Amino acid sequence: MVSSVTMGYKRINSMEDLMQNANRSKIFRAITRYPGSSFTDLRMLLGIKNGTLSHHLIKLEKEGLVRSKKIGIFRRFYPANGEVPKDLEEKILDVVLDNPGISQSSVAKELDITRQVANYHINSLKKRGHLIVRKAGRNSEIFLR
Numbered sequence: 001m002v003s004s005v006t007m008g009y010k011r012i013n014s015m016e017d018l019m020q021n022a023n024r025s026k027i028f029r030a031i032t033r034y035p036g037s038s039f040t041d042l043r044m045l046l047g048i049k050n051g052t053l054s055h056h057l058i059k060l061e062k063e064g065l066v067r068s069k070k071i072g073i074f075r076r077f078y079p080a081n082g083e084v085p086k087d088l089e090e091k092i093l094d095v096v097l098d099n100p101g102i103s104q105s106s107v108a109k110e111l112d113i114t115r116q117v118a119n120y121h122i123n124s125l126k127k128r129g130h131l132i133v134r135k136a137g138r139n140s141e142i143f144l145r
Helices: 015-019 022-033 039-046 050-062 088-098 104-111 115-127
Strands: 066-071 074-079 131-136 139-144
Touching: 015 022, 022 039, 022 050, 022 074, 039 050, 039 074, 050 066, 088 104, 088 115, 088 139, 104 115, 104 139, 115 131
Parallel strands: none
Antiparallel strands: 066 074, 131 139
8 A cells, every 4th residue: 555645644554654653653562561551651651742642542543553441530551452451330240240130249249349339339330220229128139221
């Protein structure tokens, strides 16, 4: 493939064109070496300015080489062929899928979290319509909706 230049911008037509940019190549290598790095981690590690880093991360994501996921307050970056970790609510949904009618206490034990944390996230999932919680005496039974 041949790349074309239009009004000062170079169109990216191949993986080789994409990685010819030194900053983009450094960013991709850093994400491959340190999966789960945040924007700030990458900026500090590579010494690249915010705007430049943002531009290249968008390009890498758009071309399918990098994936990002917001975890807590940070957006974390991963190689597209790597595994992106699940957040706690996804893990809770998996546990309930595997164990219909499970109690909140059992969810907490299964995920090694406190009952209070389990309760908070289960109620959040319930409010958003992902879970059904039925009271059974002092316990509750949790099901996927």
